[in-house]
Amino acid sequence: MTRKFDPYPHVWRLPLLIWQGAFFVVPLLFMAALSFWLVKNYRMEPAFAFDNWERMLGRGAFWDAYWLTLFRACMAGIIASLIAFPASLFLAFHLSPQGRRFALLCLIVPFFTSFLVRAYAWQVILAESGPVNALLGGIGLGPYTMLNSGFGAMIGYLTLVLPLVVIFQTWSLAAIDKSLIEAAANLGASPARTLVSVIIPAAKTGLVLGAVFAFIMTFGDFVSPFYLGGSKPPTLTILIIDTTKSGQQWPRAAVVAIMMILTLFAVATAALKAAYGRRG
């Protein structure tokens, strides 16, 4: 039996394909090509030169920014996961399904406000004369410089990623078959051992995905290091801004962007393997 070509399912696919093609694949390819162009007299000229790659990757400043960004993204993934976990445990195991739905809704509310606005709010809160230092002063501590530091940037990163990490973790913890937890207790596992030996392994997928999303969002975040971290030392995102501003060096910024994409691709692949991978 020959089947007639049915255009119906393809029609629904088209908008996404066009969108992704026009605004993701093509720009990406263009950016890759751009990284080989040359800038002469503040004007870009098509070329196929390795000049930009050699200059950027041969520069200590690039690698300083690279390792700093990587380190911060790892730390944000770890810290966010650790802070989120007790909250997620509570949401997953001590709330009714209705309560949990409401709590998850509340976790989405922060996204209603632009992240930039939230970063500005932290500038006020963390300022030398801000409420945090006022409180600490009340017990005879400080004032501490919290803005324009790695600490300030980390506050920004956590503001950005924590709700999402809690959502991922809660989702995976709540999905654990409750009889597995009962079976662990039934076989002699104390509540603490059940957590380590059963709950964490059973929720592995969501826990890893939460940490990876925190990593990815932190790795590419510009607002936190710029407005709260003081942009010195620069992260890769700040390096991109600086490079484009200095002498129209878009091709060199493209080199940084491609390095970032390759890194995220490697991390995401490894993480998905860890999240869904099985032994045996």
Add this chain to the structure above:
Amino acid sequence: MAEPTTEPLVSFRSVHKAFGTYVAVKSLDLDIHRGEFIALMGPSGCGKTTTLRMLAGLEAPTSGAITIGGKVMNDVPPHQRDTPLVWQSLALFPFLSVVENVEFGLRMRGVAPKERRDRAMLWLERMQLKGFETRRIDQLSGGQRQRVALARSLVTEPEMLLLDEPLSALDAHLVIRMQGVLTRLQKELGITFVYVTHSQSEAFAMADRVVIMGNGEIAQIGRPQEIFRGPKSRFVAEFVGRNNILGGTVKGGVMETAQGAVPLPAARDGKAEIVVAADRVTVSGERPAGAAIRASFLSEEFAGTGIICYFETADGAEWKAQVTESQLASLQPESGQEFWLSWNADSAHVMGG
């Protein structure tokens, strides 16, 4: 069957369990003896699973006392009990291999790695799972998973094993095989099995004693034969299945019923209800001597060992009769055709008497 020689292993004393306003178990009194295979049976919501979960410490009784080996266990958390349970869903750990699942209980008890691996392997061998130890759970068949769950529960050598409808997810032929595995295992180990099921055939095939529960209460306790042939109440008679119930007033060894008079020599005068099992009913076209009623044929159902014929009496009661294939062939019943259903007056069981 192991007759109770010493004090019971488990006793429930006036145990009551409520979830909010819903009462799952009402003033339960039950002794479970060492080495017996006891089945808790009843329709869903009868409190059998709650009873089992209270024994494992997964639910706390609202009032009353549960003792195991003479010790009151009400406040002992599940992980400090030695009451392994085989779940209906099996609850095997999907992130652990077969052998890691089996040795889990030993790991939690701090048994050294070498020893616990050896003991787990012995159980895998016993359950005919040798060669599967490194497999993942989702690479096993239903029957194999069942045996892993049994091995995991038994590896710590407990005094009793709790089973919550463990065979309900298996194919019919596997159920029969696993029944054999379970009864053999229970005899070999000599430990107590507490088996929860809604299946009359599973309970009657395996258990030394059967506890029929309904609405959170015990309706009847007894050996399978006793319950099958001597149900104490209409609830038990109906739940056990393939029973016909007839009510009436007895006077001088004869019961007056809506279907006419039937001889009932064993009963005292007064109101009575009798149970006639389907395999003790004879179907005939002519009125036989003795106890008989008239009913019209509805349908037949092939039931493996015989054929169950369904009838309806004039007042709408359903009657069942078990016949052989050759009997059915000679009767050639048609829907609506009237027959005489008769039984030996001595084989009728008088309920509540």
